[in-house]
Amino acid sequence: VPVLDTITRKCTVVKITTFSFKIILTQGLNRQIRRMCNYLDYEVVELTRTRIINIKLDLPLGQYRELHEEELNELQQLIAESSKTEDASLPWDSDEE
Numbered sequence: 001v002p003v004l005d006t007i008t009r010k011c012t013v014v015k016i017t018t019f020s021f022k023i024i025l026t027q028g029l030n031r032q033i034r035r036m037c038n039y040l041d042y043e044v045v046e047l048t049r050t051r052i053i054n055i056k057l058d059l060p061l062g063q064y065r066e067l068h069e070e071e072l073n074e075l076q077q078l079i080a081e082s083s084k085t086e087d088a089s090l091p092w093d094s095d096e097e
Helices: 032-038 070-081
Strands: 012-017 021-023
Touching: none
Parallel strands: none
Antiparallel strands: 012 021
């Protein structure tokens, strides 16, 4: 899907109900889900982030916790070879649609 002059990487989309989907991104462009949905003529009414890489976001609103050492070590390993968003994006050619 074209977003911010690039083509997004493939992601996983699972239909939960008629109006609810689970989307797993392999990239993380600015407002990517909203922009992808807008491009496909879907309206985003509610958006909930449940995880960032290996960190589950399952705390009640307003609460926080320190990351465990294992989480930090795994996170560092997972991002060690990652590239910047702009470097990982593919240029968008409008003729390819």
